[in-house]
Amino acid sequence: MRDKKVWLITGAGRGLGADIAKAVLAAGHAVVATGRDPAAVRRAVGPADDLLVTALDITSPDDAAAAVQAAVDRFGRIDVLVNNAATLIAGYFEEIPPEDFERQLRTNLLGPMSVTRAVLPVMRRQRSGHIISISSGAGxxxxxxxxxxxxxxxxxxxxxxxxxxxxxxxxxxxxIVNPGFFRTELLSQESASYAQESVDDYADRRAAQLTWWNAQHGQQPGDPVKLARALVIVADSDDPPRRFIAGADAIALAEQKISELSAQVAAFRELSLSLAHDDTES
Ligand SMILES: NC(=O)c1ccc[n+]([C@@H]2O[C@H](COP(=O)([O-])OP(=O)(O)OC[C@H]3O[C@@H](n4cnc5c(N)ncnc54)[C@H](OP(=O)(O)O)[C@@H]3O)[C@@H](O)[C@H]2O)c1
Known part of the structure; x- marks a missing residue:
């Protein structure tokens, strides 16, 4: 095999994170599998020689510092960080209470930043490393x-x-990884929460959205075990990509985004190009 690497994975107690931990171990690498509940992580990943399980709530900078220290104490280095852990707070903007919106940003945006802030000094010292952050089609x-x-x-x-x-x-x-819909627990009650109704104007659409989202749970086309194996291939490549778009549905979204951006550039191109000071050479 290629060089053995040390991976630190957040949210490894269930869903994609557990599958990544298992795929990485199966490929012969070492894993620091982290989660809010270490016992759940141990159960999900199973026993392995090159496995360290440690507590890490990604919203706690102290947890992040302690997990990184534990990783370095055990393995001496961290080669790959996977910012995987996240939740889903869905609903119409006007119906999402500001504190819930902030909670979503705290977990899904500030959490990965906090863990990365703890890991980067180790990678800078090594002069090597790889930070993989799981985004979404919704990124x-x-x-x-x-x-x-x-x-x-x-x-x-x-x-x-x-x-x-x-x-x-x-x-x-x-x-950056952009998964389409993968069959994990993200749409379960443990991971997803939906804004309570508060604005009548959204009532019909809210009901339709809730029906749609609940129907997706367990029916997502993507296989997280395959995605986990794909991430090992991506991380093992000599020149890892800045972005990995994962799944046919995600590719379709990316192509939609490219064509929308092209159309938006074209729609007002001349107006846009006319905005420089008159004394600026074009
Ligand atoms: N599945 C999809 O269709 C899909 C699509 C696009 C992107 N994604 C992204 O893929 C990643 C993995 O999600 P998933 O689909 O595997 O969802 P999942 O099955 O719901 O797993 C989410 C994981 O995140 C952990 N987590 C949540 N908040 C945490 C916190 N504050 N600290 C530490 N861990 C926390 C959960 O741990 P607990 O057990 O402690 O709650 C759980 O292990 C996420 O970034 C998600 O946004 C998923």
Missing amino acids: LVGFEFSSAYAAAKFGLEGWMDSLAAEVASFGVHTT
Whole structure:
């Protein structure tokens, strides 16, 4: 096999995170599997020699610092960080209480930042590393009923794109992953919460959205075990991609985004090109 690497994975107690931990171990790498409930992580990942399970609520910078220290104490390094853990808070923007919107940003945007802040000094010292952050199709395209989740994922992407330029010279790669719908527990009651009704104007659409979202649970086309194996291939490549769009539905969304952006550029191109000071050469 290629060089053995040390992976630190958030949210490894269920869903995609558990599958990533198992795929990474099966490929012969070492894993620091983290989660809010270490016993659940142990149960989900199973026993392995090169496995360290440690507590990490991604909204706690102290947890992040302690998990990184535990990883370095055990394995001496961290080669790959996977910012995987997240929740879904859905609903119409006007019906999502501000504190819930903030909670979504705290978990899905500030959480990955906090864990990465703890890991980066280790990677800079090594002059090598790879930060993989799981975004979403909703990090490429905004959807009705998804403003809080999409705001967090769009933010994650802007932060990751900027970080890429800051850390490349230290030998640290970054990859944004845009999964389509994968059959995990994200749409279960444990992970997803929906805004309570408060604005009558949304009543019919809210009901239709809830029916649609609940119907998706367990029917998502993507297989998280395959995605986990694909991430091992991506991380093992000599020149990891800045972005990995995962699943046929995600590719369709990305292509929709490209054509919409092209159309938006074309629609007012001449107006846009006319905005420089008159003394600026075009
Ligand atoms: N499944 C999809 O269709 C899909 C599509 C696009 C993107 N994604 C993204 O894929 C990633 C994995 O999600 P999933 O589909 O595997 O969902 P999941 O089955 O619901 O798993 C979510 C994981 O995140 C953990 N988590 C939530 N809040 C946490 C916190 N504050 N600290 C630490 N861990 C926390 C959960 O742990 P607990 O057990 O402690 O709650 C759980 O292990 C997420 O970033 C999600 O946004 C998923």
